[in-house]
Amino acid sequence: MIMGALQTRGQDVDLPIKDRFTPFVRRDHSVSRIETACHYIDAHLAAADLGAERLCRVLAVSRRKLYYLFEPFGGVSRFIRERRLAACHRILRQGEDARLISTLAYDHGFSDPAHFSRLFRARYGYSPKEARRTTA
DSSP states (O other), rough: OOEEEEETEEEEEEEEEEHHTTTTTTSHHHHHHHHHHHHHHHTTTTTTSSHHHHHHHHHHOOOHHHHHGGGTTTTTHHHHHHHHHHHHHHHHHHHOOOSHHHHHHHTTTTHHHHHHHHHHHHSSOOHHHHHHHTTT
């Protein structure tokens, strides 16, 4: 089963994707489409062109349907951004990856390290550098 994190009251809670999305999904077949999308997004976080157009092709759905599926999560772009940030956060907190923070950002689909740092701080309340420092 796919695992992912849901931000709840400032804590990461691991829940199967099916369980996370069930309250938001309007039909059962939408859960499988979202699970497929999450698999694909997680496997292709580094792709700079990962977005709505690419997901529409992979899922064989219209842009309208894709936006409808991701509406409860703030949209497709926000969902992808959050997954990228969560992956970077996990790596930084583990403290075993010696890559530069800018390289980590590039490797997860962010095109500007400064923008990545601002998003990271807004999301977690501390900088990527501080996240790495707390594990060392």
